[in-house]
Amino acid sequence: MPLPIGETVKKGPSAELQSSGESICRLLADLLGRSVIGKKMPPFPLTPIGRRIVIAFEEDDGSIRFVLVCDTAFAAFAGAALLMVPAQIAKECVSAGQCTPELLDNLAEILNICRQCFDRPGHHIAPPQLYGAGRAAAAGVMSLIAAPKQRLDLEVKISGYGDGRLSILI
């Protein structure tokens, strides 16, 4: 069933959410050892969900703190850049619409580190759950995707690899 594409978002991203987006790009640049530029974009389609990778970040009590949704390009380019896998391999994944398990593992590690961009005193975020590539997201995650209170959509350019899309939903 198609999901709404941001129609339910009542207002634009808060300063805090925008700041978290900037923090993610800075952290990616540090981690990947190359230029990473994030550009704010209009909401991009989050469906069909099978072509997106969904990463849910929960607090220790199980409540969902935020969800990231990225396209295959972001996943492949970031995952490849982490270990300097040749860009051509990542581009082949983008063409096929599917990342290799190795690149997905790399992406999971990258996003695990990105947790710190959302740190808030007294609210610990557990290592993230990655959905996609045949693994369906939990109902609570799908509800948040369908009706986020806020979202920030970025086009992320990873130098030497390419551009991908990343949405932050809270």
Add this chain to the structure above:
Amino acid sequence: MQFLIVDDSKAMRMIVRRTLRQAGFESCEAVEAANGMEALKVLETAAPDLILCDWNMPEMSGLELLKELQNGGNRYKFGFVTSESTPEMLGAAKDAGALFIITKPFTPEKFQETLQGVVGT
């Protein structure tokens, strides 16, 4: 000199190896484990000069590994390389006997500065 790198992410184990080389430890040997249980098995035959360990891992976490080693009369130098950075967790690591905590992402300079005081070069 030998390091034991414990992390459930193969990518991160490779990055830690690479960073050790960049930090001046290029002639050192490194052995790996994917979680605390695996690390205990490795320690049956290896005697690393330093254990560099992640926090969150399946089977046995880094903190559980450190406590297990302490209960068995730990003789290993032990530090965390982790994305955990809350004051509570940093305190728990120090209380359990960790010598240092390096937060991801890290740089070769951070490794050099931290490890020099622990194992020299």
